[in-house]
Amino acid sequence: MTLRLFFVLLIVPYYRTIAQIQRCATSEVVRYIQLSDPDYVRRVDEVYTQARALAEKQLASRNEDDTIFHIRCVFHVVYAANKPQENIPDSVIYSQIEVLNEDYRRLNADTSKTREVFLPVAADTKIQFELATEDPNGQPTNGITRQTGNGGFFGFNPIQDNVKSNSTGGRDPWPTDRYLNIWVCNLFAGILGYAFPPSNAPGWPANASVDSARQGVVLHYQVVGRNNPNPIDPAVARGRSATHEIGHYLGLRHIWGDTTGCNKFDGDGIPDTPKQADAHQQNCDTTDNTCADSPTDFPDMLENYMDYSDDRCLNMFTLGQKEIMRAILRTSRRGIAYTTLSTTVKNAEADFTRFTVSPNPAGDIAWVNITLPKHENTCQVRVTDTAGREVASCLYTGQPLAIPTYSLPAGIYHIQAVSHTKNQTIRMIVNPR
Ligand SMILES: [Ca+2]
Ligand SMILES: [Ca+2]
Ligand SMILES: [Zn+2]
Structure with missing residues (x-):
């Protein structure tokens, strides 16, 4: 099948610098x-196939899904003791979180640069x-860990993946099924980052994946945030390496499909990203059109975060990419995010005529x-605890709805009701028994 072919073809080195x-x-x-684990490819394929099926279903249903996923991140800053500049300040990490929230919610200032032809598929991924x-x-934690490490003379090495373990001079992850672990370090040979695609197929026992301790994202310390005191290059100084790598972590492939030329299957497996012959390398030439698409021929979507373009030309994900990532968050990456419902409602009159919880x-x-x-x-x-974790979710159909509270720990809960035109939240108290 085509996805397997994709990985076989990957054996041909494709990238330029x-x-x-x-x-x-x-x-x-x-x-x-x-090379060492042939089954890895099968697991990644399986997860991607399932994600595509879920994504297609969601796209076809035409129902806007108002769920917002909130991903819990932990940044592990691993720095050489004699190189304090690798120990980037908290403010740079805060800036990175800000960039991610702008790019993934399509709140980035440069959405205005998305070409008109791509506006119909440009997505707020929620x-x-x-x-x-x-x-x-x-x-309690601030979500940032710091420790000195030793990646060797050239820095940490993606192939050895040595930043992810204390035993190899790096730092062990927090449980990868509950947190998005982001390691920040000096990476070998000017590599800006890498990530592993999801390989835990849904429904498998926890930790069935052989590489669960390696799931996460690694970033070169000089590409984090857009206020980095030592950016590696102005071309990649807007914090979008993280946007790109987290795209991989949530299942996305490079937009050109990792092999050169147009005569290949559908590249990244996503219909709304046009075919593209190769990566754009720091190139913002909007006249590029390397492959013919049918029925409509689109220019290359070099503003897509999953291309290699300059940070200054990147500004969008597509609806197809959005649904892949959300499908992954519902399956193999289920534990790393909590959900809430969008608070944007179409009607200014947000409260229901009556909405009660009793006792x-x-x-x-x-x-x-x-x-x-009417x-x-x-x-x-939806019922969530104060940390935002969903404890119950059901459909109200006009009959009184029973929420079993006997199994809930004492505390305050939010009960949110959302219809097409209303959105209201009530606080519910569960006393200690
Ligand atoms: Ca495509
Ligand atoms: Ca084209
Ligand atoms: Zn990539």
Whole structure:
């Protein structure tokens, strides 16, 4: 099948360097693992196939999915003791989170540069990022760890993946099924970053993936944030290496499909990204049109985050890419994000005529009653704890809805009801028993 072919073809080195900068080494590390673990490719293929099926279903349903995914991130800054500049300040990491939230929510200032022909497929992915507030032991944290490490004379090496373990001079991850681990270090040979695509197929036992301890993103310390005190090059100084690598981590492939030429299958496997013969290397030439598409021929989408273009030309993900990433967040990366419902509603009158939870404080069961707006038959009801974790989610269909509260720990919960025109949240208290 075509996805397997993709990886076989990957054995041909495809990349060039931009002024001695190698934008991303993800394909190289995947290819390398394939040599020692042939089943890795099958697992990645399987996950991608499932994600594509889910994504196609969502695109076809035409129902806007209002779920927002909030990804918990931890940054591990691993620096050489004699190179304090590698120990980037917190402010640079905050800037990186800001860039990610702009790019993934399509709030970036340069959306205005997206060419008109691509506006119909430009996407707000409704994926957000935040620094973890709780460490794996339940203790408060700022979501940043720092430690001295030793990547050797040339820096850490993507093929050895040595930044991800204390035993190899790096730092062990936090549980990769609960956090997006982002290692920041000096990377070998001017490589800006790399990431592993998801390989934990849905429904498998936890940790079934042989490389769960390696899941995450690695970034060169000089490409983090857009206020980096030592940017490696102005071409990549807007924090978009992280946008690109997290795209891989959430299942996306390079837009040109990692092999050169037009006579290949559908490249990245996503219909709304045009065919493209090769990566754009620091090139913002909007006249480029390297492959004929049918029925409509589009120019190359060099503003796509999954190309190798200059940070200054990148400004969009597509709807197809969005749905792949969201499908991955519902399956193999399910544990790393919590969800909320979008607070944007189409009607200014957001509250329901009636929305009650009783008793409150709750007994063993709390009853939800809602008066649905005219012409609406259902609304979604979600219960989340104060950390934003969803504890229940159901559809209200006009009948009183029972929320079993006897199994919930004591505390405050948010009950949010969302219909097409209304969006309201009520606080519910569960007392200690
Ligand atoms: Ca495509
Ligand atoms: Ca074209
Ligand atoms: Zn890449």
